[in-house]
Amino acid sequence: MGEEKVYPTEPLRCWSKAKELRFKYYKDYVEAKEKGGIRWSGSAWAFNAIPSGLGEDVYSVTGEPYGATSTYFENFSLQCLEAAEKAGIARDLCGYLRNYWGGLLLDKFIMPDGTILDKWPVADFLFSSHVCCSHAKWYQHAGELEGGIPLQAIDVSVGPYPNIPDREGALRYIVQQMNESIEMMQEVTGRDYSDELLIEAIKNECRSFSLWAEICTYNKNIPAPLDEKTMYSLYVLTTLNPQRKEVADFYHELRDEVRDRAERGIAAVAQERYRVITDSQPPWAALQVFRHMEKEYGAVSVGSWYTFGLMGAFDEESDGTIVPFPPPQDRGLSLKTREEALQAYADYRLRNWGWRIFQSVDERLRITNQLVDQWKVDALISHLNKGCEGTSIGILEARLDLLKRNVPVLTFEGNMADTRDFDLERTLARIDTFLDGVGLKKLTSQ
Amino acid sequence: MNQKFQDWVDKRHDYAREWKERTGGKVVGYLCTYAPAEIFYAADILPVRILGGHKPSSLVEPHIYGSMFCPFCRDCLSQGLEGKYDYLDGIMIAQSCLHIRQTFWSWEKHIPMDYSYYLYMPHSTQSNGRYAYLHGELVRFKKSLEDWIGREITPEDLDRGIEICNTNRQLLKQAYDFRKKEAPPITGLEALEVALASQLTDKREHSQALEELIAELPERNLDRETGTRLMIVGSEDDDREFFEMVEQRLSLPATLVIEEHCTGSRDFWNQVVPQEDRLMAISARYIDRPSCPSKDWPARQRFDHIAALVKDYGVEGAIVMQQKFCDPHELDIPALTKFFEEELNIPTYFLEFDITVPAGQFAVRVEAFLETMVDLF
Numbered sequence: 001m002g003e004e005k006v007y008p009t010e011p012l013r014c015w016s017k018a019k020e021l022r023f024k025y026y027k028d029y030v031e032a033k034e035k036g037g038i039r040w041s042g043s044a045w046a047f048n049a050i051p052s053g054l055g056e057d058v059y060s061v062t063g064e065p066y067g068a069t070s071t072y073f074e075n076f077s078l079q080c081l082e083a084a085e086k087a088g089i090a091r092d093l094c095g096y097l098r099n100y101w102g103g104l105l106l107d108k109f110i111m112p113d114g115t116i117l118d119k120w121p122v123a124d125f126l127f128s129s130h131v132c133c134s135h136a137k138w139y140q141h142a143g144e145l146e147g148g149i150p151l152q153a154i155d156v157s158v159g160p161y162p163n164i165p166d167r168e169g170a171l172r173y174i175v176q177q178m179n180e181s182i183e184m185m186q187e188v189t190g191r192d193y194s195d196e197l198l199i200e201a202i203k204n205e206c207r208s209f210s211l212w213a214e215i216c217t218y219n220k221n222i223p224a225p226l227d228e229k230t231m232y233s234l235y236v237l238t239t240l241n242p243q244r245k246e247v248a249d250f251y252h253e254l255r256d257e258v259r260d261r262a263e264r265g266i267a268a269v270a271q272e273r274y275r276v277i278t279d280s281q282p283p284w285a286a287l288q289v290f291r292h293m294e295k296e297y298g299a300v301s302v303g304s305w306y307t308f309g310l311m312g313a314f315d316e317e318s319d320g321t322i323v324p325f326p327p328p329q330d331r332g333l334s335l336k337t338r339e340e341a342l343q344a345y346a347d348y349r350l351r352n353w354g355w356r357i358f359q360s361v362d363e364r365l366r367i368t369n370q371l372v373d374q375w376k377v378d379a380l381i382s383h384l385n386k387g388c389e390g391t392s393i394g395i396l397e398a399r400l401d402l403l404k405r406n407v408p409v410l411t412f413e414g415n416m417a418d419t420r421d422f423d424l425e426r427t428l429a430r431i432d433t434f435l436d437g438v439g440l441k442k443l444t445s446q
Numbered sequence: 447m448n449q450k451f452q453d454w455v456d457k458r459h460d461y462a463r464e465w466k467e468r469t470g471g472k473v474v475g476y477l478c479t480y481a482p483a484e485i486f487y488a489a490d491i492l493p494v495r496i497l498g499g500h501k502p503s504s505l506v507e508p509h510i511y512g513s514m515f516c517p518f519c520r521d522c523l524s525q526g527l528e529g530k531y532d533y534l535d536g537i538m539i540a541q542s543c544l545h546i547r548q549t550f551w552s553w554e555k556h557i558p559m560d561y562s563y564y565l566y567m568p569h570s571t572q573s574n575g576r577y578a579y580l581h582g583e584l585v586r587f588k589k590s591l592e593d594w595i596g597r598e599i600t601p602e603d604l605d606r607g608i609e610i611c612n613t614n615r616q617l618l619k620q621a622y623d624f625r626k627k628e629a630p631p632i633t634g635l636e637a638l639e640v641a642l643a644s645q646l647t648d649k650r651e652h653s654q655a656l657e658e659l660i661a662e663l664p665e666r667n668l669d670r671e672t673g674t675r676l677m678i679v680g681s682e683d684d685d686r687e688f689f690e691m692v693e694q695r696l697s698l699p700a701t702l703v704i705e706e707h708c709t710g711s712r713d714f715w716n717q718v719v720p721q722e723d724r725l726m727a728i729s730a731r732y733i734d735r736p737s738c739p740s741k742d743w744p745a746r747q748r749f750d751h752i753a754a755l756v757k758d759y760g761v762e763g764a765i766v767m768q769q770k771f772c773d774p775h776e777l778d779i780p781a782l783t784k785f786f787e788e789e790l791n792i793p794t795y796f797l798e799f800d801i802t803v804p805a806g807q808f809a810v811r812v813e814a815f816l817e818t819m820v821d822l823f
Contacts, residue, residue, distance in 0.1 A: 087780060088779065088780045088783060088796075089776075089780055090776035090779070092514060092770075092771050092773075092776070093773060093776050093777065094773075130569050130570070130743070131569075132544055133543050133544050133545075133740050133773040133774050133777070134773060134777060136569070136743040136744065137739065137740075137743060137774070137777040137778070138777070140743045140744060140746070141777065141780065141781060144781060150744075151743070151744040152744065153570070153743060153744060154570075155568055155569040155570035155573065157541060157566060157568065157569050158566055158568075158579075159564075159566045164566075165586055166582055166586065169578075169579065169582040170579075172575065172578075172579075173568070173575045173578070173579040176573065176574055176575035177570065177573050177574075177575065180573060180574060358544065359541070359547075359566070360551075360564075361548070361551035361552075361555070362551075384511050384513065384514075386513055386514045389514060389515070389544050389545070389773055390544060392511055392514060392515075393515075393544050393545075393547065393548050394548060394551060395511060396508060396509055396510065396511055397509060397551065397552060397555065400508060400509075413513065
């Protein structure tokens with residue numbers, strides 16, 4: 001436990017820009033057809049750069065962040081969830097998916113400011129990656145609900161890359177599927193495909209992911225320049241349109257700001273004295289849990305494998321130190337042709353922590369331990385998230401592994417995208433008991 | 447005449463122990479039917495499917511979160527933690543759903559084995575590169591087995607493995623053909639036990655017993671009313687009590703004439719078609735087999751297979767079942783139910799299974815479903 005001192009804090013200068021970009025993303029998607037543009041929908045883990053070869057007027061809405069946005073507006077979310085249940089959709093399926101399918105069934109779409117549109121903006125095509133049980137199946141059924149929208153999904157379940165025996169075979173398999181996806185997109189839209197736009201989008205996307213990873217590494221600093229609740233509002237652009245230049249440029253600006261905060265000792269939380277990481281997505285409609293820990297105990301969540309590595313690109317030095325993985329263009333790789341670009345893109349994206357963790361519990365344990373050690377973490381707060389089977393696999397083995405090292409672990413049950421599965425008061429009580437148990441006194445009682 | 451298969455299922459652990467003693471061979475437990483049995487047989491290893499014990503256990507609680515992961519995957523791990531599979535020399539999984547891979551991981555961590563292997567079975571079974579990718583995975587799996595057993599697996603060994611599995615599959619389909627008859631000489635429960643036993647025993651012995659069964663079937667008269675011809679479609683299902691209840695304990699007659707799940711027909715429906723490259727032939731067999739829903743995208747090929755079964759087996763009603771929390775099937779069920787009712791004009795009834803079957807409740811519900819399909823008065 002750190003010394004009890006008060007660190008200087010400052011508001012984030014980039015904050016409002018992140019909000020503006022997020023709103024513009026949804027607005028662009030909704031209005032795309034008015035400008036003759038193309039719309040696609042699919043997983044946040046899709047290879048976002050690939051549709052960009054169809055033109056500069058291609059806009060997406062990615063399902064998971066959309067589901068999280070929907071959840072935040074509890075009344076709307078409940079309408080969606082109940083519409084899904086009435087249609088025979090199981091209540092224990094992915095929470096994001098049920099919000100998304102429910103919106104489709106109601107033919108209603110929600111914007112980030114809570115405005116509800118009376119028409120679901122139908123996509124021209126659906127595009128996803130597939131690594132958990134749900135992703136391709138999500139958009140398969142969405143396409144049916146939308147009246148027969150074509151789907152292409154890329155299977156990325158080739159093992160915890162790069163720690164697999166046959167990287168070349170895996171890359172060949174992925175690149176082949178990428179090329180099939182391009183064919184489908186051309187066929188559906190009737191447009192020519194620009195390799196130049198594709199390559200530009202790949203460079204931007206990788207730049208976004210690498211910069212986000214770098215931003216996360218500054219949280220190794222004591223005090224942490226960012227708290228995890230704030231990070232949720234910042235990382236989200238990597239799940240929306242990381243392939244856009246304005247997004248990559250935003251992360252450049254944010255990186256500079258966070259680096260500056262770390263160098264000057266600017267804290268996210270002035271009274272930081274206990275550092276935790278979390279596991280799995282949070283209950284999106286109850287993020288006040290984080291502020292409770294900060295205000296009452298000076299306990300700061302400095303991140304998680306999820307917030308860092310859902311999209312952030314990390315590498316490891318020989319001693320195990322986690323560092324950002326540079327984008328291909330910064331590693332001297334040639335990206336002049338479609339094949340070169342897709343190969344480099346696949347190699348870069350397959351390193352995703354989430355994809356690795358979904359396919360190897362050892363990766364989950366190793367990464368969790370590295371986070372604890374390198375981010376100077378005192379405890380793990382683990383969300384047993386009924387809304388996402390993917391981020392929940394191996395979660396109890398991670399708990400056991402940390403307990404063996406005498407790292408305290410708190411679990412609480414909930415659901416990232418279904419408020420009916422989450423009990424705020426009970427969770428706060430558990431957190432209080434846990435933090436009291438590790439020896440923290442409430443700041444307000446001192 | 448079905449006693450042998452029933453005994454094999456009931457006493458599967460005794461069988462495997464006895465097999466080891468008799469042959470001196472190794473036994474490997476596998477966790478999903480995408481595991482390539484041909485390669486195990488080529489290596490003279492007995493592959494046995496790991497199944498649950500159908501009883502609650504607290505041993506699994508610290509390892510797999512119980513409020514969202516399927517009871518089957520938890521039950522399998524529980525059996526391992528209880529030591530029921532202490533005769534296994536190794537464990538293997540061919541990647542399928544997220545649920546069962548946790549069983550593998552926790553097994554690997556907490557139940558020491560000489561050998562363990564995770565095969566990255568592709569999820570895409572419709573893309574162009576699927577055969578080549580799985581071929582590469584099979585090459586590595588074969589090499590891993592060779593390193594473990596200390597000898598090369600030759601093309602002749604693979605031919606033998608393919609022959610053993612193909613013969614067994616062909617015989618299973620022959621036996622299943624009898625279920626198409628107006629008065630099937632084999633019940634759904636018996637057929638399930640035959641199919642289950644093929645996943646638990648040496649397929650050579652199983653094939654011998656199956657040949658004897660097939661020889662007897664033409665003359666067999668069950669002296670029971672067939673009643674409504676039901677299909678069961680869904681998740682892993684080895685709940686024999688449920689089959690027995692539907693066929694023997696209801697006031698309305700019914701027969702489960704076909705099932706579409708991985709403890710039944712989905713496991714053995716297609717053969718390895720010989721190719722010079724044996725592993726490519728095996729790859730094609732597993733890619734082209736009737737899909738688990740988790741691998742059935744972007745097109746819904748599984749539904750065409752189900753439609754063919756409905757037609758061939760004269761199905762009049764379908765019980766759509768899923769293991770609780772089974773995401774792959776939950777994801778298919780809304781569209782599948784619509785398909786049955788709107789495209790096939792077959793009524794459906796949904797049941798959610800846990801490791802223990804609430805036989806009384808299910809009896810009432812299935813009976814009510816049957817009533818909707820028959821003229822009672």
